Amino acid sequence: MTRGPLFHEQTARQRIAAVVDRGSFDELLPPPERLTSPYLAQLGIPVSFDDGVVIGRARIGGKKVYLAAQVGQFVGGAVGEIHGAKLTGLFKAAARDRVPCVLIVESGGVRLHEGSAGEIAIAETMRAIFECRALKVPTIAVIGTDIGAYGGIGILSTCCDFRVMTEHGRLGISGPIVIEKWMGKKAYDSSNRALVWKTSGGKTKYLLGDAEALVHDDAGAVREAIGKLLAKSSPVTLKNVKARQKDLEKRLKRFGKTGDPDDVWKGMGVRDVARASLASGPEFAAMAKAGRR
Amino acid sequence: MRTAETGARRRNKMERLERVGRLARGKFVAAKDVPAVLKRIIEPGDILCLEGDNQKQADFLANALASLDKKDLRDIHLVMSCITLPAHIELFKKGMIRQVDFCYAGPQGTAVADLVKARKFPVGAIHTYNELFGRFYVDLTPRVALVAATQADRKGNLYLEANTEDTPAVIEPTAFSDGIVFAQVNKIVDRLPRIDIPADQVDFVVEAPYPMHLQALFTRDPAAITEVQVLMAMVALRGIYEKYEVQSLNHGVGFNTAAIELLLPTYGERLGLKGKICKHWVVNPLPTMIPAIESGWVESVFAFGGEVGMERYTAARSDVFFTGRDGGFHSNRPMGQLAGLYGIDMFIGASLQIDINGNSSTVSTSRITGFGGAPNMGCQPTGRRHPTKAWLKAGAEANPGPGSSPGRKLVVQMVETFQAGRVPTFVEELDAAEPSIRKALHGVTPVMIYGDDVTHIVTEEGIANLAACRSVAERQAAIRAVAGYTPVGLKRNKRQTAELRARGIVQLPEDVGVRPSEASRSLLATQDIKGLVRWSKGLYDPPAQFVDW
Amino acid sequence: MEKFTKAFPSKPLKTTAGKPWALAGVVGSGNLEVLVERGGRPSDAMECHIETSIPGYKASWLAALADFAHHYPAGGTKVTINDQGAPPVLVTLRLRQAYDHLVKGSK
Numbered sequence: 001m002t003r004g005p006l007f008h009e010q011t012a013r014q015r016i017a018a019v020v021d022r023g024s025f026d027e028l029l030p031p032p033e034r035l036t037s038p039y040l041a042q043l044g045i046p047v048s049f050d051d052g053v054v055i056g057r058a059r060i061g062g063k064k065v066y067l068a069a070q071v072g073q074f075v076g077g078a079v080g081e082i083h084g085a086k087l088t089g090l091f092k093a094a095a096r097d098r099v100p101c102v103l104i105v106e107s108g109g110v111r112l113h114e115g116s117a118g119e120i121a122i123a124e125t126m127r128a129i130f131e132c133r134a135l136k137v138p139t140i141a142v143i144g145t146d147i148g149a150y151g152g153i154g155i156l157s158t159c160c161d162f163r164v165m166t167e168h169g170r171l172g173i174s175g176p177i178v179i180e181k182w183m184g185k186k187a188y189d190s191s192n193r194a195l196v197w198k199t200s201g202g203k204t205k206y207l208l209g210d211a212e213a214l215v216h217d218d219a220g221a222v223r224e225a226i227g228k229l230l231a232k233s234s235p236v237t238l239k240n241v242k243a244r245q246k247d248l249e250k251r252l253k254r255f256g257k258t259g260d261p262d263d264v265w266k267g268m269g270v271r272d273v274a275r276a277s278l279a280s281g282p283e284f285a286a287m288a289k290a291g292r293r
Numbered sequence: 294m295r296t297a298e299t300g301a302r303r304r305n306k307m308e309r310l311e312r313v314g315r316l317a318r319g320k321f322v323a324a325k326d327v328p329a330v331l332k333r334i335i336e337p338g339d340i341l342c343l344e345g346d347n348q349k350q351a352d353f354l355a356n357a358l359a360s361l362d363k364k365d366l367r368d369i370h371l372v373m374s375c376i377t378l379p380a381h382i383e384l385f386k387k388g389m390i391r392q393v394d395f396c397y398a399g400p401q402g403t404a405v406a407d408l409v410k411a412r413k414f415p416v417g418a419i420h421t422y423n424e425l426f427g428r429f430y431v432d433l434t435p436r437v438a439l440v441a442a443t444q445a446d447r448k449g450n451l452y453l454e455a456n457t458e459d460t461p462a463v464i465e466p467t468a469f470s471d472g473i474v475f476a477q478v479n480k481i482v483d484r485l486p487r488i489d490i491p492a493d494q495v496d497f498v499v500e501a502p503y504p505m506h507l508q509a510l511f512t513r514d515p516a517a518i519t520e521v522q523v524l525m526a527m528v529a530l531r532g533i534y535e536k537y538e539v540q541s542l543n544h545g546v547g548f549n550t551a552a553i554e555l556l557l558p559t560y561g562e563r564l565g566l567k568g569k570i571c572k573h574w575v576v577n578p579l580p581t582m583i584p585a586i587e588s589g590w591v592e593s594v595f596a597f598g599g600e601v602g603m604e605r606y607t608a609a610r611s612d613v614f615f616t617g618r619d620g621g622f623h624s625n626r627p628m629g630q631l632a633g634l635y636g637i638d639m640f641i642g643a644s645l646q647i648d649i650n651g652n653s654s655t656v657s658t659s660r661i662t663g664f665g666g667a668p669n670m671g672c673q674p675t676g677r678r679h680p681t682k683a684w685l686k687a688g689a690e691a692n693p694g695p696g697s698s699p700g701r702k703l704v705v706q707m708v709e710t711f712q713a714g715r716v717p718t719f720v721e722e723l724d725a726a727e728p729s730i731r732k733a734l735h736g737v738t739p740v741m742i743y744g745d746d747v748t749h750i751v752t753e754e755g756i757a758n759l760a761a762c763r764s765v766a767e768r769q770a771a772i773r774a775v776a777g778y779t780p781v782g783l784k785r786n787k788r789q790t791a792e793l794r795a796r797g798i799v800q801l802p803e804d805v806g807v808r809p810s811e812a813s814r815s816l817l818a819t820q821d822i823k824g825l826v827r828w829s830k831g832l833y834d835p836p837a838q839f840v841d842w
Numbered sequence: 843m844e845k846f847t848k849a850f851p852s853k854p855l856k857t858t859a860g861k862p863w864a865l866a867g868v869v870g871s872g873n874l875e876v877l878v879e880r881g882g883r884p885s886d887a888m889e890c891h892i893e894t895s896i897p898g899y900k901a902s903w904l905a906a907l908a909d910f911a912h913h914y915p916a917g918g919t920k921v922t923i924n925d926q927g928a929p930p931v932l933v934t935l936r937l938r939q940a941y942d943h944l945v946k947g948s949k
Contacts, residue, residue, distance in 0.1 A: 031877050032879055046893065167842075278831060709929065710930070
């Protein structure tokens with residue numbers, strides 16, 4: 001049972017190296033440029049040469065892509081001014097050059113120490129993403145760690161055409177602790193990790209159609225999923241938006257009242273919840289598919 | 294001169310039982326009557342044993358004791374394995390305790406240190422488990438023992454399930470010396486799955502309103518193992534396990550040894566060590582051993598206690614674990630400690646502090662923890678006579694004199710040079726040697742394992758073979774050589790280190806065939822708890838706080 | 843935060859091939875990033891710039907870096923470190939990883 005490094009344990013740079021064609025990555029604004037956050041430095045917080053996001057050009061399966069990977073360990077992957085500007089610039093370049101853009105997400109959202117800059121950058125990046133979508137340039141978010149995609153980055157991830165997730169990935173807007181703080185422990189116990197993953201984890205998101213692929217916790221599997229999605233796009237049309245709205249209304253009607261995430265799993269066709277909980281991503285996807293038949 | 298009066302002790306027991314009278318129906322006491330019964334069966338001056346170790350606790354009885362007034366409970370000589378619960382501390386705060394003899398105070402270590410400072414902790418001695426169990430038969434025999442069991446039947450037979458632990462060691466000396474044994478149980482049933490303690494040895498039983506507290510003490514989440522710990526584990530595997538062909542062993546509870554367990558089916562397999570090492574274990578049912586067991590590395594495991602969530606797994610692997618006729622897991626702390634003392638090739642564990650002579654301790658002025666069982670296993674038992682390959686090889690290196698044993702048990706300390714927050718592990722003098730601590734302990738420094746007993750120290754810098762050192766000065770130099778960049782390590786002499794390395798007394802990772810750049814978490818058989826459940830084929834039920842699926 | 847700079851004597855880098863720079867590690871709790879670049883001066887010293895979040899451990903930093911410069915030919919490199927409380931063993935490990943990437947050009 002020896003295997004390669006798990007995707008969720010790799011660093012941002014290792015993930016990029018393992019996902020793209022061997023040696024094809026060309027980093028933009030690399031560490032020797034020393035573009036570090038002046039705000040963190042003023043506050044006496046350690047800075048990082050890439051400010052928590054690595055961006056550049058590469059190829060996947062021979063196809064040109066633009067690629068960004070956030071560094072979750074560095075202030076929670078949070079978006080500050082430089083981090084945000086790198087993201088915005090990359091997606092703008094993707095639209096300009098008509099090159100698909102992949103974001104390997106690992107971020108709790110905006111960096112509190114430089115909040116306004118982060119907020120604006122996330123909004124500008126969303127605009128660039130929609131520019132890409134209008135041009136049918138595919139945008140893909142990969143969410144494969146427990147830091148996941150939250151806050152502004154949670155929203156930004158759902159703006160992309162597609163989301164690739166693993167069972168370790170989490171996607172949401174407010175984090176579990178924030179939900180508990182506002183709604184009470186009875187409504188949402190953030191220390192109940194099983195509950196947290198059953199509500200925001202990759203398996204549930206895939207089941208509900210919020211993620212298009214649920215893959216092994218492995219860079220090779222992520223690469224394969226990205227490769228398949230690079231040729232597609234999900235245009236923002238009135239018809240698509242209306243259909244999505246209808247879908248969400250249906251979901252609310254079906255599951256809006258339940259307090260048990262297992263009900264959602266069962267309702268979506270998972271017959272054996274205990275077995276499905278332990279299944280790998282692809283096994284889970286197969287079980288859900290079989291159950292829906 | 295004292296004249297022998299026949300049966301006085303037995304008569305005194307009868308008097309106590311009579312005082313209880315109708316508060317008990319036969320052996321059975323209602324939960325609400327427990328404080329009243331305790332008042333009647335305990336007398337001032339008694340040696341009282343309150344069962345509680347690092348895992349299971351007679352917590353209902355402890356809480357009932359702590360609810361009494363000092364006028365009802367005073368001048369007590371408390372003997373117990375572990376001071377674990379707030380209720381235990383309460384007894385001291387209320388001034389009920391005349392003397393305490395114990396082994397370990399892990400979770401209450403800070404509270405105990407505070408009690409010592411306030412002079413409210415009249416300690417007799419801190420013991421190792423087997424020492425205290427031994428003294429139960431010598432000069433610390435309990436008059437009253439308050440114990441915990443899973444179930445009792447209508448006759449008062451007890452079922453201890455996976456957590457036998459200290460219970461027989463507490464009950465036997467009490468029951469066979471006219472003492473009173475009072476058991477709290479989770480449930481009273483008509484028929485027990487198996488009888489662990491016969492009703493003959495039990496005086497009172499209460500069905501507690503809540504199940505006894507069980508601590509998941511040995512669950513180590515593989516996700517928290519660092520790449521430095523993986524490196525150390527690789528060094529230990531090559532430099533010690535492989536070198537001495539260690540067949541039988543005990544592992545501590547830390548992440549260092551968890552890393553070794555998880556490397557066996559991967560790195561260990563690659564080194565061709567399967568079947569050559571790590572066959573017989575004296576250790577609790579560690580969840581991180583599941584991959585090695587599933588891969589066929591392990592022939593037997595005997596345990597001091599159970600581990601929460603391992604019940605179904607151990608029952609299903611009855612070829613490896615000791616199980617009862619009911620099919621369930623069985624443990625026994627004194628027998629486990631005995632096995633660990635005499636029966637194994639190696640003890641390997643971690644420590645908070647190691648001094649320049651190789652003495653280790655987990656005690657500081659702000660936290661008094663004690664010993665538990667590590668010194669029983671981490672020592673050289675000169676009463677050992679049976680040879681094994683590892684024992685003879687380690688013995689030969691130690692160059693025994695004409696009047697000493699030809700063998701040595703491998704006693705290995707495995708530590709990172711710095712603890713969390715850059716606190717150095719290696720120090721010139723132990724915090725435990727502080728005068729106020731020594732005074733409270735009647736002049737004894739609470740040393741966990743003495744330097745003379747240690748054969749090897751493993752750090753991320755390499756291995757120091759202390760047994761092979763020929764002088765105190767040489768041993769100190771060997772320790773400095775693996776103490777890295779701590780103040781102790783910075784004082785090393787480069788030439789002397791090179792000389793020790795040439796003699797194989799100090800070995801760097803590359804000297805035992807380990808390249809530090811190879812150390813990676815991806816070498817572990819699994820990287821998280823979910824992986825352990827998958828390895829166990831769904832038989833392991835981890836505690837809720839570890840479940841994220 | 844504590845900052846310091848020091849050059850350690852080291853034999854010149856053997857190759858001129860490989861990458862112009864290499865980075866190992868990430869800035870996170872108990873971790874650090876190490877950037878190693880070619881083109882430092884002079885060619886018989888490893889020039890180090892350290893920024894660490896835990897002050898008071900200069901002696902152990904200097905000893906660890908001096909040992910590295912002594913064991914590996916790293917003359918003519920510039921080493922820049924952003925540290926968030928990594929233990930010395932990680933300093934050595936990351937330096938080694940970055941150094942290997944630099945001279946072998948491997949990722």
